[in-house]
Amino acid sequence: MMSGLCHCKIGPSILNADLSCLASESQKMLDNGADYLHLDVMDGHFVPNLTFGAPLVQCLRKHIPHAFFDLHMMVAQPEKWVKDMAEAGADQYTFHLEATSDPESLIKQIREAGMKVGIGIKPNTPVEDVLPFVDKVDMVLIMTVEPGFGGQKFMSNMMPKVKCLREKYPRLDIEVDGGVGLSTIEEVAKAGANMIVSGSAIVKSSDPKSVIDQLRAAVNKWAIKESPP
Ligand SMILES: O=C(CO)[C@@H](O)[C@H](O)COP(=O)(O)O
Ligand SMILES: [Fe+2]
Numbered sequence: 001m002m003s004g005l006c007h008c009k010i011g012p013s014i015l016n017a018d019l020s021c022l023a024s025e026s027q028k029m030l031d032n033g034a035d036y037l038h039l040d041v042m043d044g045h046f047v048p049n050l051t052f053g054a055p056l057v058q059c060l061r062k063h064i065p066h067a068f069f070d071l072h073m074m075v076a077q078p079e080k081w082v083k084d085m086a087e088a089g090a091d092q093y094t095f096h097l098e099a100t101s102d103p104e105s106l107i108k109q110i111r112e113a114g115m116k117v118g119i120g121i122k123p124n125t126p127v128e129d130v131l132p133f134v135d136k137v138d139m140v141l142i143m144t145v146e147p148g149f150g151g152q153k154f155m156s157n158m159m160p161k162v163k164c165l166r167e168k169y170p171r172l173d174i175e176v177d178g179g180v181g182l183s184t185i186e187e188v189a190k191a192g193a194n195m196i197v198s199g200s201a202i203v204k205s206s207d208p209k210s211v212i213d214q215l216r217a218a219v220n221k222w223a224i225k226e227s228p229p
Contacts, residue, residue: 004194011038011195012212041071045075070118078093083113092115104136196216
C-alpha cells in the first residue's frame with residue numbers, strides 16, 4: 001500500500017510550541033516548509049485538556065493571513081463552534097465522529113459556513129464507522145494517539161485503518177496525527193497517509209526544515225504516481 005494520487009502536505013501542530021509566541025512560532029513553521037497549520041482545539045470535556053478557541057484563531061489569522069488553518073476540534077459539541085471558527089478565519093473544520101449524533105447535518109453546517117470538512121476518529125473507533133461519510137468530506141483524520149496531548153507514543157496498530165481507506169479511496173486526503181516523526185513516518189507513508197501532522201518532532205527540533213523535508217520525502221517515496229496519458 002502507498003499514498004494515493006494526492007499531494008503530500010505537512011501540517012505542524014503548534015501545541016508543543018512556545019504558545020506565548022504563537023504567531024512567530026507558526027510563521028517559523030511556514031518559513032521552514034510547512035504546507036498548513038494544524039490547530040488543536042480542546043475543551044476539557046471531549047479530551048482531558050484545555051487549549052484555545054476562536055478568539056485566538058482570529059488573532060493568529062491577523063498575523064498569518066494566507067496559510068491554511070486546519071482546526072482539529074477535540075470538543076464535545078462541535079456544532080457549537082462552526083460559525084465562530086469560520087468567522088475567525090479557519091479554512092477546515094475537522095470534527096470527531098464520536099462527538100456528534102448527527103454527522104450529516106454537521107457536515108452541511110460546516111460547508112454552509114464556507115469551510116472544508118475533516119472528520120476524525122479516535123483509536124478505539126473502527127474505520128468502518130467513518131466509511132458512510134467519506135464521500136461527503138474533504139479529509140479523514142486517523143488519530144494515532146488518544147487525543148488530548150502532544151508528545152505521546154505513535155500507535156502502529158492504527159495503520160490498517162489508513163490502508164483500508166487508501167485502498168478504497170486513492171484520491172482521498174488522509175491525515176494522521178499523534179506521535180508522527182522521523183522514526184514513524186515510513187510506516188505512515190507505506191500505509192498511504194498523505195497529510196502528516198507532526199508536533200513535537202518538528203517543533204522541538206533544532207532544524208525543523210530538515211524534519212519537514214524528510215517527512216515529505218518519505219511520503220513522496222511511497223506515493224502512487226499518475227500514469228502518463
Ligand atoms: O491532536 C493532537 C493531540 O491530541 C496532536 O495534534 C498532537 O498535538 C500532535 O503532537 P505530537 O504527537 O506530534 O507531538
Ligand atoms: Fe491534532
